[in-house]
Amino acid sequence: xxxxxxxxxxxxxxxxxxxxxxxxxxxxxxxxxxxxxxxxxxxxxxxxxxxxxxxxxxxxxxxxxxxxxxxxxxxxxxxxxxxxxxxxxxxxxxxxxxxxxxxxxxxxxxxxxxxxxxxxxxxxxxxxxxxxxxxxxxxxxxxxxxxxxxxxxxxxxxxxxxxxxxxxxxxxxxxxxxxxxx
Numbered sequence: 091x092x093x094x095x096x097x098x099x100x101x102x103x104x105x106x107x108x109x110x111x112x113x114x115x116x117x118x119x120x121x122x123x124x125x126x127x128x129x130x131x132x133x134x135x136x137x138x139x140x141x142x143x144x145x146x147x148x149x150x151x152x153x154x155x156x157x158x159x160x161x162x163x164x165x166x167x168x169x170x171x172x173x174x175x176x177x178x179x180x181x182x183x184x185x186x187x188x189x190x191x192x193x194x195x196x197x198x199x200x201x202x203x204x205x206x207x208x209x210x211x212x213x214x215x216x217x218x219x220x221x222x223x224x225x226x227x228x229x230x231x232x233x234x235x236x237x238x239x240x241x242x243x244x245x246x247x248x249x250x251x252x253x254x255x256x257x258x259x260x261x262x263x264x265x266x267x268x269x270x271x272x
Contacts (some may be wrong), residue, residue, distance in 0.1 A: 097106060097222060102247060123197070124183040132169035135182065145187040145196040146224025148249045149173070149217035150241065155261050158244035165241055169216035170234030176210060179203045187223070196223070215240020218248060 123142060124128075127135040132149030150156070154166030184189050184197035199207045211217035212227050215234045219227035235242045248257050 091175060122183060122185050124181045126180045127177055127182040127184075129173040129177060131172055132146070132166065132173045132216060133208065135173075135184070135207075136181075137184075141194055142184050142186070142199065143190055143194055143196045143241075144199050144208040144211070144217075146205070146220050146227050147211050147217040150219055150246065151209050151249055151252055154249065154252050155258070156241050156244055156246040157258055157260055160263075163244070165216070165246060168240075169211060172214055172216050173207060176201050176205060176207050179205070182207075198224075213239070215242045 113186055123137055123140065125137055127142075129136050130136050130141060131152045131252060132143040132163050133147055136143075150166040150169040152166045152170045156163050156165035157163075179201040182199055182201055184195075184199040186195045186197045188196045190196050201207065208217065208224070209227060209230055211232045215237075219231040221228050234240065245258055
């Protein structure tokens with residue numbers, strides 16, 4: 091028996107050919123992604139180890155602060171809580187629309203009730219619209235501005251500028267104040 095103790099190669103090759111397309115889809119770009127998700131930041135969702143940023147909505151960053159009626163507020167934490175609450179209705183379904191500069195997928199995501207998470211954040215004044223991605227979100231942002239909803243009730247730094255280090259004068263650290271004054 092020349093093949094005793096050896097496994098035939100043909101079944102292994104067949105198995106590889108069958109599994110190869112599935113393995114190729116394990117981590118590349120998704121057209122859609124669905125399942126339970128958690129909020130890393132108000133506009134970043136995580137499905138297991140796969141992160142997705144919301145397309146068209148740039149939310150306040152988790153540790154970002156705003157000013158409303160002369161008082162500092164944790165607007166970033168509030169935005170994160172809104173997203174967390176929207177994720178309770180699972181599964182979350184995300185339709186990938188593009189990639190950001192970090193090569194992370196960007197998507198329009200809806201919860202099991204059909205609520206568009208990015209649109210909801212904008213309507214509640216917890217995110218700004220990115221018209222280059224979703225022009226239809228601008229009308230929703232305009233309504234939030236007119237109603238002085240969320241961040242529109244006070245002062246805030248655009249999330250993009252905040253990530254680059256800009257802060258409201260009230261939120262600068264004492265070190266920065268000292269450096270500026272000296």
